[in-house]
Amino acid sequence: MxxxxxxxxxxxxxxxxxxxxxxxxxxxxxxxxxxxxxxxxxxxxxxxxxxxxxxxxxxxxxxxxxxxxxxxxxxxxxxxxxxxxxxxxxxxxxxxxxxxxxxxxxxxxxxxxxxxxxxxxxxxxxxxxxxxxxxxxxxxxxxxxxxxxxxxxxxRARNRVEQVAQWLLITASTLAVFTTIGIVLSLVFEAARFFAKINALEFLFGLTWSPQMAIRVDQVGSSGAFGAVPLFAGTLLIAAIAMIVAVPVGLMSAVYMAEYAPQNLRAWVKPALEVLAGIPTVVYGFFAALTVAPFVQQAGSALGLEVASQSALAAGLVMGIMIIPFVSSLSDDVINAVPQSLRDGSYGLGATQSETIRKVILPAALPGIAASVILAFSRALGETMIVVMAAGLAANITANPLAAVSTVTVHIAALLVGDQEFDSPKTLAAFALGLVLFIVTLALNIIALNIVKKYREQYD
Structure with a gap:
C-alpha cells in the first residue's frame, strides 16, 4: 500500500x-x-x-x-x-x-x-x-x-465554512511572509560571514573576480580575488541589450493590441505572444547557444569584426525575446486602463488615432509603462540559464557586446555546484552576490510600485 x-x-x-x-x-x-x-x-x-x-x-x-x-x-x-x-x-x-x-x-x-x-x-x-x-x-x-x-x-454552515476559509487564507499569507523573512535572513547571515573574511569595499569595488582558494599557501592565487565589479558590469550589459530588444517590441505590440487590433485578432495575438513567457528558460538557452550565438559570430566575421563564440549580444538578444511578454502584457493592461473619455476628447478636437496615441494615451499611461519596464529589467537581472549557455563564465569588464561576459546569477550557480563546505570565502561569496542582487531587485520593485502609486494619485 x-x-x-x-x-x-x-x-x-x-x-x-x-x-x-x-x-x-x-x-x-x-x-x-x-x-x-x-x-x-x-x-x-x-x-x-x-x-x-x-x-x-x-x-x-x-x-x-x-x-x-x-x-x-x-x-x-x-x-x-x-x-x-x-x-x-x-x-x-x-x-x-x-x-x-x-x-x-x-x-x-x-x-x-x-x-x-x-x-x-x-x-x-x-x-x-x-x-x-x-x-x-x-x-x-x-x-x-x-x-x-x-x-x-x-x-449556520456558511458562517463556519467562511471562518475556516479565512483562517486558511491568513495561514497562507503568514507562511508566505515568514518564508520571505527566512530567505532574507539566510542571505544576510551567510553574507555577514563572507564579509567577516573579505572586505566589503573590496567586494563591491574590486576589479578582479577569481574566487578560487588555493590549497597550499605557496600556490599562485592563494589569496583569491573577490572584486565583483566584472560581474556587475556583465549583468548590466546583458540586461541593457535585453531591454533594447524588449522595450520597443513589447511596447509597440501593446499599442497595436490595445488600439489597432480587432477583437477577434487580439484574442489570438495576445495569448500567442504570452506563450513566450511560458517557455522554460533552458529552452531559450538552447536556442541562444545553438542558433543565435553562431549567427552573431558568423555575421560579425562577415563584417570583419571579432566576435566571441559566447557573447553578451547573443545572450542579450535571446533574453530580450524572453521578456517581451512582460513589457507587452503589462503595458497593454495600462493602456487599456486609460479612460475612454480621454480618447473621445482627443477625437472631438480633431486629432487622428496616431496623434491620440502619441499625445494623449501614451503620456497618460507613461508611469504604468515605466513600471512595467522596471519590472522587466529586474527580471532580466535574475536570468541564469541563457547567460550560462550563450555568454559564458568569463568575468570581464567591457562594454563590447561582442565579447564574452558573465553575470551575478551565473557565478552564484557556479559557486554552489557540487558538494560544498559553507565555511570558505569561495562558497560564501555566492550569498554575498545573492544579497546584492536581492537588494537591487527589491529597490527596482519599490521604485516601480511608487511610480504606479503616483500615477494613481494623479489620474484618479
Missing part, C-alpha cells in the same frame, strides 16, 4: 463526504432549499472540513517526518562498531542503506553488512505506511460522522 494511493483514497472519501453533507442537509429540510440556513453546498464543504482537512493535514505531516524518524530508528539500532564511525562516515553509511532500501541499489549487489540494515529500514517503513493508512482513515471517518451529525436546517 503506497502513500500515493492513500492520498487518492482520502480525496475520494472527502468528495463522498461532500455529497453526503449536501444530501443530509436537503433531507433534513424535506428537500426544500428555502428551509436551510445556508445553501446545500456549504453543508457539503462543512463535512469536507471535518473529514478531509484533518486527514490530509495528518498525511502531509506524516509523510514529511516519516523518513527522518525511520532513519533515526535504524541508526540507533546499528551495531556498536558502526555507531562509532565519524559523522561523515555514518551519514554515508545511512545514505547507502537508503539506496538499498529504496531499490536504487539491488539487494543482491549490496554489501552483505548493509542487507539486514536495509531490511530493517524496509520493515519500519512498511509499518509506518500501514499505521498511516489506519490513523488517516479512522480520522477521516470519525470526522465525517461528526460533521454529518451536526447538520440541521438551523445550522
Amino acid at each position: 503506497s502513500t500515493s494511493l492513500l492520498f487518492a483514497v482520502l480525496l475520494i472519501l472527502s468528495l463522498g463526504g461532500y455529497l453526503l453533507g449536501r444530501r443530509r442537509a436537503l433531507g433534513a429540510a424535506g428537500g426544500k432549499i428555502t428551509g436551510l440556513h445556508s445553501l446545500p453546498t456549504f453543508y457539503g464543504w462543512y463535512v469536507v472540513i471535518w473529514c478531509g482537512l484533518p486527514s490530509l493535514l495528518l498525511f502531509g505531516l506524516w509523510v514529511a517526518a516519516e523518513d527522518s524518524i525511520v532513519r533515526v530508528l535504524v541508526q540507533n539500532a546499528l551495531p556498536p562498531e558502526m555507531l562509532s564511525l565519524r559523522a561523515d562516515q555514518l551519514s554515508l553509511l545511512m545514505s547507502n542503506v537508503r539506496n538499498v532500501a529504496y531499490g536504487l541499489v539491488p539487494m543482491d549487489h549490496a554489501d552483505p553488512q548493509l542487507r539486514p540494515i536495509a531490511e530493517h529500514y524496509i520493515i519500519l517503513h512498511q509499518i509506518s505506511t500501514a499505521a498511516l493508512w489506519v490513523v488517516a482513515l479512522v480520522l477521516l471517518i470519525a470526522g465525517m460522522l461528526s460533521g454529518l451529525r451536526r447538520i440541521s436546517p438551523e445550522f
